Amino acid sequence: MSQPANLEARPGPQPVSPQGPAVPVDHRHDPAFRWPARVPWSVLEPDFTGAWGLADPGDPQPEGLEIIGQTGSGKTYLLCSALQARMVRRETPAVIICTKKADRVFARLGWPVIDRPEDVNKHPNAIYWPTTSAMGNQRKAFYDRKIGDLLESLWVEDSNRIVAFDEIGYAESLSGDMRATVQQYWREGRSLGITVVAMKQRPQGTQRDMHSETYWTAAFKPKDRGDLERWAELYGHRRDWMPVFDSLDRPAHGDRGEQREFVIRHSRSDEAYISWIDTPLHPVDPPKPKGPAWLGGKKPANP
Numbered sequence: 001m002s003q004p005a006n007l008e009a010r011p012g013p014q015p016v017s018p019q020g021p022a023v024p025v026d027h028r029h030d031p032a033f034r035w036p037a038r039v040p041w042s043v044l045e046p047d048f049t050g051a052w053g054l055a056d057p058g059d060p061q062p063e064g065l066e067i068i069g070q071t072g073s074g075k076t077y078l079l080c081s082a083l084q085a086r087m088v089r090r091e092t093p094a095v096i097i098c099t100k101k102a103d104r105v106f107a108r109l110g111w112p113v114i115d116r117p118e119d120v121n122k123h124p125n126a127i128y129w130p131t132t133s134a135m136g137n138q139r140k141a142f143y144d145r146k147i148g149d150l151l152e153s154l155w156v157e158d159s160n161r162i163v164a165f166d167e168i169g170y171a172e173s174l175s176g177d178m179r180a181t182v183q184q185y186w187r188e189g190r191s192l193g194i195t196v197v198a199m200k201q202r203p204q205g206t207q208r209d210m211h212s213e214t215y216w217t218a219a220f221k222p223k224d225r226g227d228l229e230r231w232a233e234l235y236g237h238r239r240d241w242m243p244v245f246d247s248l249d250r251p252a253h254g255d256r257g258e259q260r261e262f263v264i265r266h267s268r269s270d271e272a273y274i275s276w277i278d279t280p281l282h283p284v285d286p287p288k289p290k291g292p293a294w295l296g297g298k299k300p301a302n303p
């Protein structure tokens with residue numbers, strides 16, 4: 001069949017060549033991609049803290065945050081800095097669920113360590129850190145019960161707090177029930193005013209809900225270059241984001257000293273920055289609890 005001479009000018013589908021459909025030259029890149037600006041945390045933090053969950057000030061919605069990086073990357077340091085800022089600027093209650101044996105970073109936050117769910121009433125900003133000498137399966141059963149108790153007691157109307165998992169992969173590995181509860185937190189916690197924050201070692205592995213329900217993603221540079229691809233895919237096109245992650249500094253590897261750089265992105269606004277915590281973490285005492293919500297934040301006359 002002969003082709004009409006004026007094919008180029010005709011609207012509608014173009015003919016497909018024997019090599020397959022024509023693809024734009026730059027198909028592996030996102031035309032909207034912009035290299036993220038490098039902004040130290042001391043400059044970024046006020047905007048971040050002001051925007052987190054307040055994208056629409058008339059309709060504040062909890063926005064989940066995931067922090068990804070291998071052990072020693074600086075995840076806990078970033079978490080503590082971000083939660084301290086929320087406490088100082090917005091008095092947001094937050095509980096960090098911790099299962100590690102010892103983590104000195106938490107001591108720099110200045111928050112009390114609690115191990116009973118009811119203690120959050122007295123200490124709205126606290127580290128939930130139950131300990132046991134049990135080993136193996138008994139240890140898992142212990143943490144399963146303790147974390148389960150906490151998550152159950154925080155599941156109330158107007159819970160209005162941040163629930164942070166220092167190691168979400170560990171929590172999810174405790175039992176099928178815990179996995180389902182964590183999933184429920186991701187999916188439905190927002191309706192109770194619960195903001196979920198999760199730290200993990202690698203982008204893959206955890207439940208898909210985490211990625212689809214998170215609005216903020218912060219990721220440190222992977223130790224192994226072979227992992228760059230998976231890290232990049234979290235953010236968009238590999239070709240765009242692999243060089244970004246490759247450019248990140250980390251101690252003993254970079255040329256900008258000892259900075260632990262991370263990329264933080266807000267999926268709602270599609271804004272991303274390369275940042276690093278340049279403000280030392282110092283203990284700040286949490287504000288006094290305000291009393292039950294039905295008292296409108298006022299202390300009862302006869303406490």
Ligand SMILES: Nc1ncnc2c1ncn2[C@@H]1O[C@H](COP(=O)(O)OP(=O)(O)O)[C@@H](O)[C@H]1O
Pocket residue numbers: 069070071072073074075076077078105260276277278
């Ligand atoms: N921005 C920072 N400035 C100074 N020290 C940091 C910073 N980030 C992390 N560190 C230190 O590096 C070590 C590892 O950080 P940490 O947050 O515990 O990593 P992760 O939670 O990813 O294992 C800790 O001793 C912590 O105090």
Ligand SMILES: [Mg+2]
Pocket residue numbers: 075076077103166
């Ligand atoms: Mg940590």
